[in-house]
Amino acid sequence: MSLHRLTRVVMGVPNVDETAAYYEEFGLDPLGNNSFGTRDGGEQLKIVHAPTRRLVELGVGVDNDDDVAKVTAQMSRLGVPISHNGSELLAQEPISGFTARIHVAPRIAQEKTPATPYNGPGRTDRFGRAPGVVRETRIKPRKLGHTVIGTVDLAATMKFFTEGIGFKVSDYVGDKGAFMRCSVDHHNVLALAAPVNFLHHTSWQVDDIDDVGRGAKAMLENNPERHIWGLGRHHAGSNFFWYLKDPAGNFSEYYSDMDCIPEDEIWTPETFHGAQGLFSWGPPPPPSFLEPDDLAALMTGTHAPASA
Numbered sequence: 001m002s003l004h005r006l007t008r009v010v011m012g013v014p015n016v017d018e019t020a021a022y023y024e025e026f027g028l029d030p031l032g033n034n035s036f037g038t039r040d041g042g043e044q045l046k047i048v049h050a051p052t053r054r055l056v057e058l059g060v061g062v063d064n065d066d067d068v069a070k071v072t073a074q075m076s077r078l079g080v081p082i083s084h085n086g087s088e089l090l091a092q093e094p095i096s097g098f099t100a101r102i103h104v105a106p107r108i109a110q111e112k113t114p115a116t117p118y119n120g121p122g123r124t125d126r127f128g129r130a131p132g133v134v135r136e137t138r139i140k141p142r143k144l145g146h147t148v149i150g151t152v153d154l155a156a157t158m159k160f161f162t163e164g165i166g167f168k169v170s171d172y173v174g175d176k177g178a179f180m181r182c183s184v185d186h187h188n189v190l191a192l193a194a195p196v197n198f199l200h201h202t203s204w205q206v207d208d209i210d211d212v213g214r215g216a217k218a219m220l221e222n223n224p225e226r227h228i229w230g231l232g233r234h235h236a237g238s239n240f241f242w243y244l245k246d247p248a249g250n251f252s253e254y255y256s257d258m259d260c261i262p263e264d265e266i267w268t269p270e271t272f273h274g275a276q277g278l279f280s281w282g283p284p285p286p287p288s289f290l291e292p293d294d295l296a297a298l299m300t301g302t303h304a305p306a307s308a
Contacts, residue, residue, distance in 0.1 A: 002067040003166055003182035004107050006144050006189075007059035008043060009202055012050025014246035020047050022246045026204070027139045027215065029074050038204070040110050041143040045202070052301040053248040053294075055098040055149055058189075060165060060182055061105030071102045075164045093160050095153045096197030100165060108143055116208045118215030132210025139215035141204035145255060146187050149199050154178070157191045170261065173237045173277035179236055186237040186259035197297045200292070201243065201251035208256050209240045215254040216242040224305040232282020236272055241282075246261050249294045 013019045020034045028036035036045040044154060048056055062068060066090050075082050088103040117126035151157040158178050161167040167180040170187050179187035192200065205214055213231060220227055225299045228251055230242030237260040243251045261267045278285055292298075 002063050002070070003060055004063065005041070005061045005105070005183045006044075006147070007041070007101075007103070007105050008046060008050065008057070009055065009059075009147055010046045010048060010057035011202070011248075011250065012048050012052075012054045012056040013246075013250070014049070014051060014053070015247055016049050018247040019250075022254070023047070026219065026244075026252060027141050028204075029140070031032050036237060038141050040108050040144045044144040052298055053199060054197070055096065055147070055249055057099045057101055057269045058147065059101045059103065059105075061107070062102060063107075064104055068102055068104065071165055074166065078159065078164050080160065080164055088211050091164065092159075093157065095151050095156050095160075096149065098149075100160075102165065110142065114209055116129065116210065121130055132208070132212070132214070132247055135210070135214065139206060139211055139218065139254070141206055141254070145185060145203045145205045146189060147199070147203065148192065149187060149191040150192050150196065150198045150200055152194065153198055154191060154193040161189060168261075168264060169269050171268065172271040174271065174273050177277070181261065183260050184260045186239075186261060196295065198292075198295075198298050201253055203241075203253040203255050205258070206254050206256050207210070212240050212242050212254045212256050216244065219244050229285050230282065232276070233280045235280040238280075241279075243289065249292060251289070253290075 023036050023045060024030050028038060031037050031043055034047040035043050037043045050056065063067060065087055070088060072082065072089050075091045083090045088101055093100060106288055116131060119125055161180050162169060167182050167189065170179040170181050172178050177190055177192040180189045182188045206215060216230060216307045226244045228243040228245050233240050237259050239255040241253055241255050243253050245251055
């Protein structure tokens with residue numbers, strides 16, 4: 001796959017300073033001008049002003065200019081509004097209006113992290129205390145893993161990603177959503193049918209389940225209202241998760257242990273229904289995860305122009 005990763009999310013919010021402070025506390029590296037980086041992915045989040053919270057831009061990395069040209073041709077066949085900025089392609093998603101920025105970017109070369117040793121019945125892989133209980137370092141996410149968007153026209157949004165950019169479908173959530181990938185990760189985008197277009201959440205990789213829990217604990221110690229859902233494990237993607245809520249109302253996820261699909265031939269998409277489309281184990285998701293508390297307010301602000 002010439003596509004190889006999400007490079008950056010540009011998030012529009014009405015309360016930029018407050019939201020930026022949250023993501024710095026979340027563990028992202030402040031780079032100035034409300035931009036933030038991860039340990040392995042460089043700059044991966046930018047926060048800009050918008051009247052209501054929304055996805056403004058999504059960056060997708062490709063290997064070379066020929067890959068940009070291929071996506072350009074695909075978008076042209078779909079009749080999608082496009083423009084070029086040097087060697088970058090800017091394509092406007094026709095439903096929610098966010099911009100997909102397709103550009104040449106280096107592949108993420110993650111240092112091989114040794115597997116966390118866990119003891120089990122008849123198996124002693126470590127001696128002494130577990131690493132997760134003696135770590136004192138602050139959580140610093142490794143990379144942007146995926147983003148989830150609500151769309152009023154799921155078929156059109158899926159077509160933009162699959163036929164326009166070249167994402168592959170990994171799994172389906174009934175007829176209500178599709179997990180799609182532009183890398184070896186099980187999914188980089190989940191598009192969900194919704195009554196309004198909005199940004200549901202961004203998801204950030206950490207080393208293991210201990211760091212999922214440690215990150216959530218640190219974020220909740222003085223702000224328990226940030227808790228949304230966790231600890232749990234998804235079925236689609238298999239990853240451990242814990243969801244928190246930022247000051248603008250977007251959800252943010254710490255995750256670890258995502259399914260990988262290095263070759264398309266080894267994977268057959270499945271369709272999940274009911275709870276299986278959401279999780280394998282953990283507490284049930286709260287109603288606000290499926291229908292955010294500000295959904296009605298987002299619907300009244302649907303036609304408000306956003307500024308980047």
